[in-house]
Amino acid sequence: MTTRRPSFGAPLPAALNDADYALPGTLARRYMRCGKTNCRCKADPPVLHGPYLHWTRTVAGKTVTRTLTQEQANRYQPWFDNARRLRELTTELEARSLRVFLDAEG
Numbered sequence: 861m862t863t864r865r866p867s868f869g870a871p872l873p874a875a876l877n878d879a880d881y882a883l884p885g886t887l888a889r890r891y892m893r894c895g896k897t898n899c900r901c902k903a904d905p906p907v908l909h910g911p912y913l914h915w916t917r918t919v920a921g922k923t924v925t926r927t928l929t930q931e932q933a934n935r936y937q938p939w940f941d942n943a944r945r946l947r948e949l950t951t952e953l954e955a956r957s958l959r960v961f962l963d964a965e966g
């Protein structure tokens with residue numbers, strides 16, 4: 861009995877080769893309140909501090925946050941974009957693989 865083998869398709873997308881760097885996690889722009897009682901951030905309406913650029917990622921199961929300057933955020937944005945694009949490609953690749961597997965194996 862021969863088993864119909866699924867096609868394993870093209871090599872990984874060129875995007876993978878083009879992505880020279882990819883930073884994990886997310887970069888968020890946040891406005892915050894501080895701990896001082898008589899601060900403008902406690903006024904009505906509040907004037908919050910920021911924006912702060914918080915890079916959040918998971919390291920050994922723990923969330924690690926690091927604040928970046930605007931200049932750093934600009935400089936590393938392509939690396940965050942690369943990582944996001946790679947996650948999208950992985951999701952697409954897994955969905956396509958699952959379809960092929962289910963077609964072949966039932």
Ligand SMILES: [Zn+2]
Pocket residue numbers: 893894895896899900901902909
């Ligand atoms: Zn404040």
